[in-house]
Amino acid sequence: MANNTEGRRDFMGMALGGFTALGGIGALYAMKRSWDPLPSVKAAGFTTVDLSGAQPNVLNVEKWRGKPIFVLEKTSEMKDFEGDLVIGSKRYTVVIGLCTHLGCIPAWAESGWKCACHGGEFNTSGQQTFGPPPKPFVVPPFSVNGTILTLGETGSESKAMIDARA
Numbered sequence: 001m002a003n004n005t006e007g008r009r010d011f012m013g014m015a016l017g018g019f020t021a022l023g024g025i026g027a028l029y030a031m032k033r034s035w036d037p038l039p040s041v042k043a044a045g046f047t048t049v050d051l052s053g054a055q056p057n058v059l060n061v062e063k064w065r066g067k068p069i070f071v072l073e074k075t076s077e078m079k080d081f082e083g084d085l086v087i088g089s090k091r092y093t094v095v096i097g098l099c100t101h102l103g104c105i106p107a108w109a110e111s112g113w114k115c116a117c118h119g120g121e122f123n124t125s126g127q128q129t130f131g132p133p134p135k136p137f138v139v140p141p142f143s144v145n146g147t148i149l150t151l152g153e154t155g156s157e158s159k160a161m162i163d164a165r166a
């Protein structure tokens with residue numbers, strides 16, 4: 001009888017030890033998962049935009065690091081601006097689509113952007129033209145390779161655009 005009880009205790013001890021070990025492994029795995037960057041964070045660094053499909057006066061809105069990026073191919077009638085991105089014979093406005101007043105997302109209105117929050121307006125180059133916005137839209141860092149923009153990678157083109165708006 002005593003041997004039977006001891007045998008049962010040994011079995012219970014081993015089973016408990018096994019559960020504890022499994023729990024420990026599970027906890028370590030969960031900790032590793034929580035330390036690893038999320039796939040969305042890993043992918044958030046760079047975003048590519050192909051301008052070959054752009055059309056004049058058609059606003060393309062991309063998303064980069066959770067922010068809207070306005071990409072507009074300008075028409076020949078739209079005013080030139082030294083802060084334009086020029087590729088070949090085409091000119092583009094590439095800006096972060098957040099109002100420089102308090103950060104609302106302005107709406108495209110064919111001849112510029114209008115911000116519904118407090119009435120701010122921006123022209124097709126992204127310069128503030130009316131209302132409370134204190135400065136032009138901000139240019140994101142990007143590099144250019146042919147017609148491909150890589151958002152998140154500072155290149156000479158975006159540096160020149162940022163300098164032109166300073």
Ligand code: FES
Nearest residue numbers: 099101102115120
């Ligand atoms: Fe755009 Fe105020 S947030 S005008």
